[in-house]
Amino acid sequence: MGKLGLGIAAACAVASCAVAAVMVGRRVRSRRRWWKVVTAVQELEAAAATPVGRLRQVVDAMAVEMHAGLASEGGSKLKMLLTFVDNLPDGENGIYYALHVGGTNFRILKIQLGGQRSILGRDVERKPIPQSLMTSTSEEFFDFIALALKEFIERMGNNLQLSQVRGKDLGFTFSFPVKQTSVSSGTLIKWTKGFAIEDMVEKDVVECLQKALSRRGLDMNVAALVNDSVGTLAVGHFLDKDTVAAVVIGTGTNACYLERADAVIKCQGLLSTSGGMVINMEWGNFWSSHLPRTSYDTDLDVESQNPNDQGFEKMISGMYLGDIVRRVIHRLSIESDIFGPLSYKLSTRFVLSTPLMAAMHEDDSPDLREVAKILEETLDIRDVPLKARKIMVKVCDVVTRRAARLVAAGIVGILKKIGRDGTGGISSGRIKGYKSGKMRRTVVAVEGGLYTSYTVFREYLNEAVAEILGEEIAPYVILKTMEDGSGIGAAMLAASNSARSVDTVQVL
Numbered sequence: 001m002g003k004l005g006l007g008i009a010a011a012c013a014v015a016s017c018a019v020a021a022v023m024v025g026r027r028v029r030s031r032r033r034w035w036k037v038v039t040a041v042q043e044l045e046a047a048a049a050t051p052v053g054r055l056r057q058v059v060d061a062m063a064v065e066m067h068a069g070l071a072s073e074g075g076s077k078l079k080m081l082l083t084f085v086d087n088l089p090d091g092e093n094g095i096y097y098a099l100h101v102g103g104t105n106f107r108i109l110k111i112q113l114g115g116q117r118s119i120l121g122r123d124v125e126r127k128p129i130p131q132s133l134m135t136s137t138s139e140e141f142f143d144f145i146a147l148a149l150k151e152f153i154e155r156m157g158n159n160l161q162l163s164q165v166r167g168k169d170l171g172f173t174f175s176f177p178v179k180q181t182s183v184s185s186g187t188l189i190k191w192t193k194g195f196a197i198e199d200m201v202e203k204d205v206v207e208c209l210q211k212a213l214s215r216r217g218l219d220m221n222v223a224a225l226v227n228d229s230v231g232t233l234a235v236g237h238f239l240d241k242d243t244v245a246a247v248v249i250g251t252g253t254n255a256c257y258l259e260r261a262d263a264v265i266k267c268q269g270l271l272s273t274s275g276g277m278v279i280n281m282e283w284g285n286f287w288s289s290h291l292p293r294t295s296y297d298t299d300l301d302v303e304s305q306n307p308n309d310q311g312f313e314k315m316i317s318g319m320y321l322g323d324i325v326r327r328v329i330h331r332l333s334i335e336s337d338i339f340g341p342l343s344y345k346l347s348t349r350f351v352l353s354t355p356l357m358a359a360m361h362e363d364d365s366p367d368l369r370e371v372a373k374i375l376e377e378t379l380d381i382r383d384v385p386l387k388a389r390k391i392m393v394k395v396c397d398v399v400t401r402r403a404a405r406l407v408a409a410g411i412v413g414i415l416k417k418i419g420r421d422g423t424g425g426i427s428s429g430r431i432k433g434y435k436s437g438k439m440r441r442t443v444v445a446v447e448g449g450l451y452t453s454y455t456v457f458r459e460y461l462n463e464a465v466a467e468i469l470g471e472e473i474a475p476y477v478i479l480k481t482m483e484d485g486s487g488i489g490a491a492m493l494a495a496s497n498s499a500r501s502v503d504t505v506q507v508l
């Protein structure tokens with residue numbers, strides 16, 4: 001080999017060493033970045049962990065806060081509002097109508113009750129509320145609703161029914177914060193969910209509806225004003241008398257339950273013929289230091305329209321779960337390149353909805369095709385390797401599992417408050433009811449898109465309730481799905497309240 005040949009060989013060797021060094025360097029850097037991702041996911045998992053011991057602490061905190069909220073006005077973040085519903089439906093007969101206003105769609109319902117736990121027929125119509133009406137005047141808003149009801153009745157009865165509904169009782173589910181003054185009256189405290197009809201705030205919502213019905217020539221009587229959780233409890237109780245509580249987990253979340261009237265300490269003058277009273281907990285605002293909060297939750301709260309408010313809701317409800325996942329993926333994208341170049345979409349709030357997150361979580365194709373599709377179409381993230389898609393699924397799982405298990409703890413907290421969890425209530429740890437053979441069958445009605453449509457969420461929730469209660473008590477506690485429960489329940493409450501011409505609950 002000549003000098004030239006040697007020179008070339010040496011140059012080649014140097015070049016290949018350099019290439020190898022670059023490649024090794026890249027691999028090391030890439031491994032380091034991957035390690036960062038794995039560490040961040042592990043940190044998330046640890047911060048969001050819900051071992052059963054922690055869940056039991058949440059159970060206790062929920063029961064204690066419920067007690068405090070009942071003891072005095074403002075005694076807890078839980079408002080524990082009176083609903084003036086003291087008798088839950090059980091065995092009503094006849095045809096009843098209900099309206100449900102609570103979001104972008106409103107619903108009109110007609111149900112035929114056949115007594116003895118039977119619903120003989122139901123018709124439900126969903127109608128979107130035009131965006132312009134959400135910020136109009138109360139007159140325009142309620143005229144729209146009254147007209148829709150009138151058309152519905154005419155359609156159902158081939159134009160023959162308007163005279164037949166004269167004097168008929170109507171249930172009204174209104175899922176906004178309302179200060180109830182009787183079972184059929186209450187004033188709007190504030191609008192939420194994008195509504196802003198200013199002239200309605202602090203007005204009696206039933207009066208507004210009643211006037212609009214008259215303007216449309218509908219002679220009907222609004223006999224019950226309820227929120228969605230109370231409606232769900234009503235229908236649950238109609239179908240199964242062991243139903244003592246109801247939970248809604250949809251866009252937002254809330255719960256209500258049947259309490260002894262004498263336990264409502266802040267309202268000692270409460271007279272109730274049944275000795276009971278449904279309490280609207282407004283549990284979305286529950287807070288406890290035992291809740292496993294992560295830095296992503298803190299950021300979500302700070303950037304929300306209502307910081308320091310609805311802390312529990314922000315960890316568990318449909319409006320927020322997708323956005324928590326988006327925040328985690330955003331951080332992982334900043335710290336590594338496993339999701340490719342940083343997509344600007346990742347910094348857009350609420351761009352990843354909870355149904356899309358659920359679709360990724362439940363993707364069972366071997367190459368996670370659905371995950372890839374949603375990443376591309378929704379977040380503008382393309383050509384993601386399989387290991388990154390797996391990370392995506394893992395993050396969805398951590399966020400959903402925590403949410404479902406916290407709801408489970410909340411439910412057991414309610415059961416604990418009313419002595420239905422087998423421990424004998426919040427003042428003692430003894431197994432009272434159960435050991436003395438008194439543990440009773442207990443049903444909780446559950447409604448809302450997250451529970452009914454997100455299978456993994458529902459399974460995690462059911463599993464956690466059984467885990468917290470333990471195998472001896474769990475068989476006594478049943479969670480029952482109530483689709484459309486809130487509207488049907490309002491019609492039932494209209495039925496059970498129509499028989500009585502005066503309110504049976506008074507505050508002295």
Ligand code: ADP
Nearest residue numbers: 103250251318319354355358448449450453454
């Ligand atoms: P609302 O709470 O507005 O009365 P729903 O009870 O129907 O309405 O719940 C709707 C919410 O449920 C949506 O905002 C969404 O977060 C959640 N949701 C609906 N479908 C699914 C799904 N397939 N997977 C996960 N979440 C869902």
Ligand code: MG
Nearest residue numbers: 102228250448
């Ligand atoms: Mg709802």
